[in-house]
Every structure is written in C-alpha cells, then in structure tokens.
Amino acid sequence: MISYQTIPTSMNAIIAVGHGEVDVLQKQNIPVPHPNQGEVLVRVMAAGVNRPDIMQRKGLYPPPAGACPRLGLEIAGEVVVCGTSEGDGKILPHGSRVCALTNGGGYAEYCVVPIGQCLPWPKGLTAVQAAALPEACFTVWSNLFMPTILPTGTRVLIHGGASGIGTMAIQLVHAFGGEVYTTAGTEKKCALCKELGAVAAINYREEDFLSRIRALTDDMGVNVILDIIGGSYFNRNLKSLATDGKLVIIALQGGAKADQADLSRIMTRRLTVTGSTLRARNKANKICIAQDLYKHVWPLLEAGTVIPLIHAVFPLDRVADAHQIMEDGQHSGKIVLEC
Numbered sequence: 001m002i003s004y005q006t007i008p009t010s011m012n013a014i015i016a017v018g019h020g021e022v023d024v025l026q027k028q029n030i031p032v033p034h035p036n037q038g039e040v041l042v043r044v045m046a047a048g049v050n051r052p053d054i055m056q057r058k059g060l061y062p063p064p065a066g067a068c069p070r071l072g073l074e075i076a077g078e079v080v081v082c083g084t085s086e087g088d089g090k091i092l093p094h095g096s097r098v099c100a101l102t103n104g105g106g107y108a109e110y111c112v113v114p115i116g117q118c119l120p121w122p123k124g125l126t127a128v129q130a131a132a133l134p135e136a137c138f139t140v141w142s143n144l145f146m147p148t149i150l151p152t153g154t155r156v157l158i159h160g161g162a163s164g165i166g167t168m169a170i171q172l173v174h175a176f177g178g179e180v181y182t183t184a185g186t187e188k189k190c191a192l193c194k195e196l197g198a199v200a201a202i203n204y205r206e207e208d209f210l211s212r213i214r215a216l217t218d219d220m221g222v223n224v225i226l227d228i229i230g231g232s233y234f235n236r237n238l239k240s241l242a243t244d245g246k247l248v249i250i251a252l253q254g255g256a257k258a259d260q261a262d263l264s265r266i267m268t269r270r271l272t273v274t275g276s277t278l279r280a281r282n283k284a285n286k287i288c289i290a291q292d293l294y295k296h297v298w299p300l301l302e303a304g305t306v307i308p309l310i311h312a313v314f315p316l317d318r319v320a321d322a323h324q325i326m327e328d329g330q331h332s333g334k335i336v337l338e339c
C-alpha cells in the first residue's frame with residue numbers, strides 16, 4: 001500500500017445513533033479507515049443516497065455480516081491509498097478518479113472499497129453524477145441484463161419508473177432496444193418516464209396497471225417485470241406477464257406476503273419468479289457485474305446516451321434533509337451528498 005498524500009487520522013462521517021427518524025443521523029469525527037489487501041482508500045467527493053439507506057436507518061435492512069455498519073452504498077472520488085487487486089494483481093493507482101459500490105460507509109470524507117467494485121469515473125461526468133451510478137447500474141444490470149442481454153423488442157414493465165433505480169432502468173432497457181412500460185405516482189413523473197424512453201407510463205394512483213398493460217400489449221402482456229412493490233402487486237404482476245415471462249422482485253414496498261395469488265399462472269404460462277438484493281451478493285459476484293458494466297454501460301454513459309438523473313444535491317451535514325426528501329417521495333431520480 002502506498003500513501004500518496006497526507007491522509008488525516010480522523011474524518012467527518014455520518015453515524016446513525018440508533019434506529020429511527022432522520023434525527024438519528026449525526027455528523028461525527030471518527031478515525032479514517034485503513035484499506036486491507038485488495039482494497040483502496042478513496043477521498044469521497046460525493047455519495048449517493050438510496051432507499052436501502054432509509055431502511056437501514058430505520059432498522060429494517062441490517063448490513064450483512066462483515067460489512068461496514070455505517071450508511072452509504074455508493075461514492076465517487078479519488079484514490080488516496082492505492083492497492084493491488086487480489087485476483088488479477090491489477091494496481092489501482094493513487095489519483096485515480098473512481099466511482100464505487102461500497103460495502104457501507106460512503107457518507108464520509110474517506111471510504112475503503114474493494115478494488116474490483118471500483119469503476120473509472122465516466123468521462124464528461126461530474127463527481128455528483130458519477131456517485132449516482134453504482135447502486136442503480138449494478139442493480140439494474142444484474143437483474144435485467146445478466147446472464148444475457150435482453151433481446152431487442154423485449155417488453156419490460158418497470159415499477160416506480162421515476163425512482164433512482166427506475167430512471168436508470170428505463171434508459172438502459174430503451175438503449176438496448178427494449179420496449180419500456182412503467183408505473184409512477186404522478187402525471188409529472190409519468191411525463192419524465194416517457195422523456196427517458198418509456199412507450200407508456202401508467203399513473204398507478206389513477207388507474208390499474210394490469211388492465212392498462214393488457215390493453216397496451218394487445219392482451220399479450222410483458223416479457224419481464226422489474227418490481228419494487230412485492231406482495232400487493234404479486235398477483236397483478238403474474239397476470240401482466242406474457243408466456244415464458246419473468247418477474248424480478250428487488251424490493252417489498254408493498255409487503256413480503258402475497259395472499260390469494262393465482263399460482264396456476266406460473267405453470268400454465270411457464271413464468272419465472274426471481275429476485276435479488278445487491279448487498280447480499282459476494283465480492284466475486286459484484287466484480288463480475290462491475291466488469292460487465294464497464295464493457296456494456298460505460299460507453300453509453302460516456303457517449304451521453306444514458307445519463308444519471310439528479311434530483312437534488314446536499315452537503316454532507318444536511319444528510320437529514322436528503323433522507324427526508326427521499327421519504328416524502330416527491331423526488332425523481334437520485335439524491336446525492338457532496339462530501
């Protein structure tokens with residue numbers, strides 16, 4: 001490990017003092033962490049805020065064993081203590097500008113990250129934009145495009161199209177030739193989803209998405225659904241799928257239990273029901289996603305075909321405001337902290 005500039009011994013970081021509302025978030029001065037073999041220390045310039053952070057703050061999404069217990073799943077910044085990756089021996093030198101999927105601890109001035117979870121900061125993007133990429137890109141890519149890229153013309157329903165995840169999912173599916181259908185909670189958010197590439201956006205507060213999907217697809221249904229609602233949408237999701245369709249559940253905002261679901265549709269339509277959480281994936285899995293993103297998505301970001309949509313930027317010590325805005329749900333796209 002080589003230190004390239006004087007690293008302070010302590011740093012500002014956001015600590016959740018217990019679980020609860022936004023007032024549990026406190027700025028504290030804590031020791032700067034030390035990277036181990038296969039890791040780098042990054043001076044954080046910006047950190048993305050994600051819905052899983054809100055759930056962790058509330059005690060509903062505990063960090064996995066061995067992960068940093070502090071908040072912050074994605075960052076952009078500069079490598080200040082370089083390291084060598086364990087697998088291929090590649091060196092990520094100091095001064096490299098990276099964005100990274102962290103294992104926690106991104107809401108801070110410095111953060112330790114496994115080298116394989118770092119990607120180069122895409123050319124032309126600001127630190128704020130780069131910090132808004134990892135969580136959405138890793139999640140969308142791994143759930144919709146791995147192990148195989150969606151065939152052109154695939155009809156994909158993306159629930160919560162105006163979310164941080166949704167705005168990236170719409171753009172990526174559209175960029176790869178898919179036909180995007182989406183749900184959102186206001187007309188303004190629906191209009192945004194269409195601007196980003198959706199052929200139809202359904203205001204789920206005004207109309208039933210199942211009837212609309214059936215009407216929009218000549219009763220065929222969609223081939224894939226990226227779902228963040230879970231239980232309360234399960235039955236309607238199954239009924240929205242075409243034969244051989246796939247339901248991918250990545251969050252349970254509508255509950256973990258699905259009563260009265262018609263499971264016969266899974267058999268008669270040969271449906272696949274799956275899901276995942278990014279945080280629980282192991283390091284090798286995350287590295288594999290990072291490599292795939294670099295190959296397939298980074299060129300689109302550098303060409304400006306896909307852009308991270310930023311709703312608001314807050315200084316680190318206004319993290320409570322950032323969390324409150326996300327909880328109030330008026331935002332579209334990403335909320336980012338400047339560190």
Ligand SMILES: NC(=O)c1ccc[n+]([C@@H]2O[C@H](COP(=O)([O-])OP(=O)(O)OC[C@H]3O[C@@H](n4cnc5c(N)ncnc54)[C@H](OP(=O)(O)O)[C@@H]3O)[C@@H](O)[C@H]2O)c1
Nearest residue numbers: 050051139160162163164165184185228250251276277278
């Ligand atoms: N499994 C994973 O690996 C993983 C990783 C990251 C995030 N996630 C999940 O992905 C979701 C989005 O995350 P984010 O960070 O992008 O959060 P976010 O921007 O706060 O998005 C939450 C979204 O949920 C939408 N929503 C709420 N109720 C809905 C309903 N009944 N129908 C359709 N949409 C509804 C909201 O839309 P309106 O405002 O229009 O109501 C909002 O856009 C969260 O549930 C998060 O937990 C999962």
